[in-house]
Every structure is written in C-alpha cells, then in structure tokens.
Amino acid sequence: MSSGASQTREDFTPDSRDPEAQADGFAHVRNAHESEMAEDYVELIAELIEAHGEARPVDIAERLGVKAPTVTKNISRLKVAGLVRREKYRSIFLTDRGQALAEACRRRHRIVVAFLQSLGIDEVTAERDAEGIEHHVSEATLIAFENHIKGSD
Amino acid sequence: MSSGASQTREDFTPDSRDPEAQADGFAHVRNAHESEMAEDYVELIAELIEAHGEARPVDIAERLGVKAPTVTKNISRLKVAGLVRREKYRSIFLTDRGQALAEACRRRHRIVVAFLQSLGIDEVTAERDAEGIEHHVSEATLIAFENHIKGSD
DNA sequence: TAGATAAGTTAGACACGTCTAACTTTTTGA
DNA sequence: TCAAAAAGTTAGACGTGTCTAACTTATCTA
Numbered sequence: 001m002s003s004g005a006s007q008t009r010e011d012f013t014p015d016s017r018d019p020e021a022q023a024d025g026f027a028h029v030r031n032a033h034e035s036e037m038a039e040d041y042v043e044l045i046a047e048l049i050e051a052h053g054e055a056r057p058v059d060i061a062e063r064l065g066v067k068a069p070t071v072t073k074n075i076s077r078l079k080v081a082g083l084v085r086r087e088k089y090r091s092i093f094l095t096d097r098g099q100a101l102a103e104a105c106r107r108r109h110r111i112v113v114a115f116l117q118s119l120g121i122d123e124v125t126a127e128r129d130a131e132g133i134e135h136h137v138s139e140a141t142l143i144a145f146e147n148h149i150k151g152s153d
Numbered sequence: 154m155s156s157g158a159s160q161t162r163e164d165f166t167p168d169s170r171d172p173e174a175q176a177d178g179f180a181h182v183r184n185a186h187e188s189e190m191a192e193d194y195v196e197l198i199a200e201l202i203e204a205h206g207e208a209r210p211v212d213i214a215e216r217l218g219v220k221a222p223t224v225t226k227n228i229s230r231l232k233v234a235g236l237v238r239r240e241k242y243r244s245i246f247l248t249d250r251g252q253a254l255a256e257a258c259r260r261r262h263r264i265v266v267a268f269l270q271s272l273g274i275d276e277v278t279a280e281r282d283a284e285g286i287e288h289h290v291s292e293a294t295l296i297a298f299e300n301h302i303k304g305s306d
Numbered sequence: 307t308a309g310a311t312a313a314g315t316t317a318g319a320c321a322c323g324t325c326t327a328a329c330t331t332t333t334t335g336a
Numbered sequence: 337t338c339a340a341a342a343a344g345t346t347a348g349a350c351g352t353g354t355c356t357a358a359c360t361t362a363t364c365t366a
Contacts, residue, residue, distance in 0.1 A: 009256060012259060025281045030354090068345085141279075190352080
C-alpha cells in the first residue's frame with residue numbers, strides 16, 4: 001500500500017461529507033457484512049448442486065477454508081432464514097428464495113470479476129479481490145461496471 | 154440486483170479455480186475483515202485531529218454511527234495494537250504506526266473514490282461504496298485503478 | 307463555587323463466525 | 337455383515353463488534 005511516487009504526507013482534509021453521511025456509509029458496510037455469509041454460502045451451494053447434484057458440508061468447508069462445525073452452524077442459520085432446505089445428515093438444497101439470491105450473487109460476482117479483468121488485472125487477483133468487493137457494490141456501481149465492460153469490448 | 158436484460162437462469166458452472174484457490178479467496182476476505190475496524194478508526198482519528206487538533210470518542214461515535222461504549226472498547230484494542238496513544242478520559246492521538254496506517258488507508262480510499270467517480274458514479278454513491286470496497290482491493294488492483302484514472306483524464 | 311450537562315467508562319449481554327474435542331450417523335469396503 | 341473410515345453434529349470456548357444500563361469524570365454555566 002505504498003505505491004505513491006512522492007513521500008509527502010497524506011492530506012487528511014475531511015471529505016465533503018457531513019458526519020451523518022459518513023455514518024450512513026459505515027452503516028452500509030455493516031449491513032453488507034450481515035448478509036455476506038449468506039450470500040457466499042448460497043452461491044457456493046448452487047455451484048456445488050450444479051456440479052454434483054447436491055451440496056455437502058465437507059465440500060462447502062473445503063471451498064470456504066473453514067472447519068465442518070462452522071458450516072453446520074451456518075447452514076442452520078440459513079435454514080432459519082429460509083434460504084436452504086435440508087434435514088440432519090442429509091444433503092443441502094436451496095429454497096426458491098435461496099436460489100434467487102444465489103443467482104443474483106453469481107451475476108454480481110461475474111460482473112465484478114469481468115470488470116476487474118477488463119482493467120488488466122489477472123484472473124487470480126480479480127477472483128480473489130472480487131470475493132470481498134462484490135458485497136460492497138451498489139446497483140448503480142454494478143451498472144457502471146457493466147457499462148465499462150461493454151465500452152472496452 | 155436484477156438489471157440483466159433477459160430472465161434466463163444464472164449459470165452456476167464453477168469458475169476455473171480449484172477448491173484451494175477458492176478457499177484462499179475467502180481467507181483473504183476474513184483477513185481483510187480483521188483489519189477493517191482498525192483501518193476505519195485510524196483514518197477517522199487522523200481526519201478529526203487534522204480538523205480539530207484532537208479526536209474525541211463522541212465525534213468518532215457520531216461519524217461511525219455507533220454508540221460511545223463501542224468506541225471506548227475499540228480504542229482500547231487499538232492501544233493494545235500500538236496504533237493509538239491516549240489516557241483515560243483524554244483525547245486520542247495516533248502513534249507513528251497508526252499515522253502510517255492512516256495515511257496508507259486515506260490514500261487508498263481516495264484512489265477508490267476517484268476511480269468510481271471516473272466511471273460516472275456520483276460522489277455520494279462513490280464514497281459510500283468505497284467505504285466497503287477499499288478493504289478488499291489488493292495492491293495490484295489499486296495500481297490498475299490509478300492507471301485507469303490517469304488514462305481517463 | 308456548585309449544580310447541571312456532556313462526555314467517557316465499565317459491566318454485562320447479545321449475535322456472529324470461528325475453533326477443538328467428543329460424539330453420532332452414514333458410507334465404504336473387506 | 338461388520339469394522340473402518342468418512343462425514344456430520346453437538347458442546348463449549350473464543351474473539352469481535354455491537355448494544356443498554358449504570359456509573360464516573362470532565363466541562364460548562366449561573
């Protein structure tokens with residue numbers, strides 16, 4: 001994070017936003033964090049179902065880089081939220097609401113990745129950065145990304 | 154999140170990444186989350202010091218949209234991390250390490266905001282989205298953003 | 307100067323997402 | 337068919353970041 005040419009001290013003149021607008025920005029970030037786990041899980045579950053006909057906790061854990069009990073607990077949360085269907089020790093499936101969310105997330109993910117790649121970013125970096133960025137782009141920003149991708153084709 | 158023209162179901166063919174690469178992406182997101190609070194706080198503290206000569210918990214709480222006890226607790230964590238200096242009931246100041254982190258974060262924030270605005274995104278949306286995006290851009294992505302800003306001037 | 311007000315801290319609680327250890331259930335293969 | 341292996345769950349713990357309630361300390365003003 002130190003690619004700036006000059007060594008001048010970064011200026012901390014506040015942005016034009018008043019404290020309320022700034023607080024709104026942080027509230028948006030917290031809101032995004034609240035739905036982040038669900039979004040990542042349903043997208044991954046949809047991917048596993050497409051590839052293997054079912055989603056198993058062991059596969060979810062592997063791809064998220066977490067332990068199995070973490071997945072079990074989070075799947076329970078998603079069930080309570082009405083996003084997944086599954087019985088104990090059985091494979092995981094998405095509800096209609098879960099499927100709709102997964103599709104929206106997948107679409108958003110692809111736009112962000114394609115956008116980053118259109119800037120010359122390599123695929124590995126684009127995918128990795130997109131994993132975090134995707135949760136913080138508004139609809140307006142997504143449209144701007146799409147327009148930019150079309151313009152650079 | 155439904156600006157796609159056609160109503161076709163989103164395709165869930167997995168990306169080319171193997172499970173390990175995918176797990177690496179999520180690990181990056183978790184790492185980013187771990188430093189996010191510290192980054193937001195030191196940048197905000199630097200801004201308040203520049204504007205008012207000091208940072209007070211009441212002002213930090215207002216701008217973050219959280220309650221005062223949350224700030225008190227988090228400031229204690231930043232002290233333990235060696236990023237701030239302050240005694241009980243006294244104003245908050247940054248250590249050299251905190252100042253360096255604040256400068257790096259401020260610079261990154263400005264690049265992300267300028268970049269989003271260069272895509273035609275309005276300032277309010279750019280600032281709000283940048284609040285979350287900034288924690289997930291790698292150095293390579295930041296450089297690509299900078300290059301794009303220069304190219305569109 | 308002293309009371310009122312504002313600011314700050316502490317205690318305890320909560321939800322979230324993570325882990326290890328220990329257990330239960332399912333699947334596999336000899 | 338049964339033991340082994342793999343997968344899955346439960347219990348309990350932890351750290352993080354949030355809150356309310358109650359308290360302490362600093363500042364302000366009459």
